Amino acid sequence: MASTFKYKSVTSEGGSxxxxxxxxxxxxxxxxxxxxxxxxxxxxxxxxxxxxxxDLNLFKQKVKTKDLTVFCKQFYTxxxxxxxxxxxxxxxxxxxxxxxxKAVIEDLFTQVxxxxxxxxxxKKHKKVFPxxxxxxxxxxxxxxxxxxVLEKMSVHFEKENKINxxxxxxxxYPLILSIVAILVVIFLxxxxxxxxxTMFTSSGVQLPLPTRILLALSNVLTRFWYLFVIGxxxxxxxxxxxxxxxxxxxxxxxxxxRIPIVKGSITKIVTARFTRTLSTLLTSGIPIISALEASxxxxxxxxxxxxxxxxxxxxxxxxxLAVLFKKMNVFPPMMVSMVSIGEESGSLDDMLSKTADFYxxxxxxAIQQMVSMLEPLMIVVMAVIIGFIVIAMMxxxxxxxxxxx
Numbered sequence: 001m002a003s004t005f006k007y008k009s010v011t012s013e014g015g016s017x018x019x020x021x022x023x024x025x026x027x028x029x030x031x032x033x034x035x036x037x038x039x040x041x042x043x044x045x046x047x048x049x050x051x052x053x054x055d056l057n058l059f060k061q062k063v064k065t066k067d068l069t070v071f072c073k074q075f076y077t078x079x080x081x082x083x084x085x086x087x088x089x090x091x092x093x094x095x096x097x098x099x100x101x102k103a104v105i106e107d108l109f110t111q112v113x114x115x116x117x118x119x120x121x122x123k124k125h126k127k128v129f130p131x132x133x134x135x136x137x138x139x140x141x142x143x144x145x146x147x148x149v150l151e152k153m154s155v156h157f158e159k160e161n162k163i164n165x166x167x168x169x170x171x172x173y174p175l176i177l178s179i180v181a182i183l184v185v186i187f188l189x190x191x192x193x194x195x196x197x198t199m200f201t202s203s204g205v206q207l208p209l210p211t212r213i214l215l216a217l218s219n220v221l222t223r224f225w226y227l228f229v230i231g232x233x234x235x236x237x238x239x240x241x242x243x244x245x246x247x248x249x250x251x252x253x254x255x256x257x258r259i260p261i262v263k264g265s266i267t268k269i270v271t272a273r274f275t276r277t278l279s280t281l282l283t284s285g286i287p288i289i290s291a292l293e294a295s296x297x298x299x300x301x302x303x304x305x306x307x308x309x310x311x312x313x314x315x316x317x318x319x320x321l322a323v324l325f326k327k328m329n330v331f332p333p334m335m336v337s338m339v340s341i342g343e344e345s346g347s348l349d350d351m352l353s354k355t356a357d358f359y360x361x362x363x364x365x366a367i368q369q370m371v372s373m374l375e376p377l378m379i380v381v382m383a384v385i386i387g388f389i390v391i392a393m394m395x396x397x398x399x400x401x402x403x404x405x
Contacts (some may be wrong), residue, residue: 004046004110005029009038020046020113046110063128065161067098071105072133072154079147086112104128117141132156132277132294139284149284156280159360163269170367174374181382186221188389193218196393210392250302257303257330261373265366268359270299271335276356282349289315304330321348335359 007029009017017038023029026043033040071092078088089109096102104125111121119138122129133153140149193214207215221228242248256266277298281291289312296308307328314324322340325331335355342351 004114006044006046007033007040008042009033009036009040011038016041020110022114063098063101063104065157065164067096067101068130068133069154069157069161071096071101072150072157076147076150076154079150085118101128118146131297132281135281135286135290135294136284139286143285145284152280152284156276159276159356160273163272163360163363166364166367167269170371173371174378177375177378177382181378181385184382185385185389188386189214189218189221190225193393194222196396208392208395210388211396214389214392246302250306253302256301261370261377265363265370267330267332268363268366270301270304271331272356272359272363273299274304274331275335275352275359279349279352279356282352304328 003024004020004022005026006020007018011017021029021032023032026045029043030040033043074092074095075088078091079085083091086109089105089112093102093105093109096105107125108118108121111124112118119134119141122134122137126134136149136153137146140146243252257263274295277295278291281294282288286294292308292312292315296305299305307330311319311324311327315321320340320343322336322343325339326336338351338355339348342348345351
C-alpha cells in the first residue's frame with residue numbers, strides 16, 4: 001500500500017530540497033531522489049492524517065460555526081494577499097485552535113500537496129464542512145474566485161453564529177427556571193413530605209384527597225426513585241431515536257410550526273437561514289436546483305426540505321419561485337413578495353439578501369417576545385405545582401387544629 005514520505009536532499013550545487021513523495025517503500029523514494037542527481041539526506045514516512053482524524057473522532061472536539069467563520073476569514077485573507085494554497089493551509093494548521101479542525105486542515109494540506117484539488121479534499125470531511133461550504137468552494141475553484149467565495153462564507157457563518165447565539169442566550173433563563181422548579185418539587189416530596197407523614201399518621205385524622213395523592217407520590221419517589229431514573233432515561237433514548245429517523249424529525253419540525261409561542265420565532269429563523277444561503281449560492285453561480293436543495297438543508301427542517309423536493313419538478317418547468325414558495329405554505333408573505341419582486345426585476349439574489357437581513361433583525365424581537373411569554377407561563381406552572389403541594393400539606397394541619405379545638 002502506498003504511503004506518503006517526507007524527504008530532504010542536497011543538489012549538486014549544494015542547495016537543500018524538501019518535499020513529499022508517495023511511494024510503496026522508502027527505497028523507492030531514495031531511487032527517485034538519486035534519479036534527480038540529488039543526495040538523500042533524510043527520508044521518513046509521514047503519519048496518515050486521515051487516520052488521525054478518524055481516531056480523533058472517537059473523542060473529538062466539535063467544530064462549531066464560529067470555528068468555520070474564523071477558518072474562512074483567515075483563509076480568504078491569506079489567499080487575497082497572494083499566498084499560495086498550500087502555504088495558506090500550512091499557516092492555518094499552526095494557528096487553528098480547534099483540535100478536530102486542525103487535524104482536518106493537516107489532511108487537506110497533505111491531499112493538496114499530492115495534487116488533489118481543495119474541494120475534493122474537503123469532501124472527505126463532510127462531517128466537518130457543511131454542504132454549502134463544499135458547493136461554494138467547488139464553484140470558486142471553477143470560476144477562479146476562491147478568495148471571494150471564502151469571504152462570502154465567512155460573512156455567512158458569522159451571521160449564522162449570531163443567530164445561534166441569540167437562540168441559546170434566550171433559552172438559558174427558561175432552562176434554569178425549569179431545572180429549579182423540578183429540583184424544588186423533588187426536594188419537597190423527598191425530604192419535607194416524609195416529615196409530615198409521621199405526624200399525619202399518628203394524628204388519626206382523615207386525610208384529604210390532595211394529601212393522599214401527594215403522600216402516595218412521595219412514597220413512590222422515595223422508595224422507587226430508580227424507576228423514575230430508568231423511565232426518564234428511556235424516554236430520552238426513545239426521543240433521540242425518533243428524532244434520528246426522517247419520520248420522527250418530520251413530525252417534530254411540523255410540530256414546531258404549530259406551537260403558538262414558538263412558531264413565530266421558528267418561521268423567522270428558517271426564513272433568514274434559507275434566504276441568506278440561497279442568495280449566497282446564487283451570487284456564486286450555483287445552479288438554482290442545487291442552490292435550493294442546499295439552502296433547504298441549511299435550515300435543518302424537514303418541512304422545508306420536503307417542500308423544496310415537491311416543487312423541484314415545477315422549477316424545471318420554469319414556474320415562478322414566488323408561486324412555489326407560496327404553495328409550500330412555510331415562508332411568510334413578505335418573503336414571497338420580495339422573491340416575486342426580485343424575479344421581476346432580475347435581482348433575485350439581492351432581494352434574498354435584503355430579506356435575510358430583515359428577518360435577522362426581526363428574529364431578535366421575536367425571540368424576546370417568545371421569552372417574555374415563556375417566563376410568566378413557567379412561573380404560573382411553578383406556582384400551581386408548588387401551591388398544590390403546600391395546600392395538600394396544610395389541609396390536614398387545619399383539620400387537626402379544628403379537632404383539638
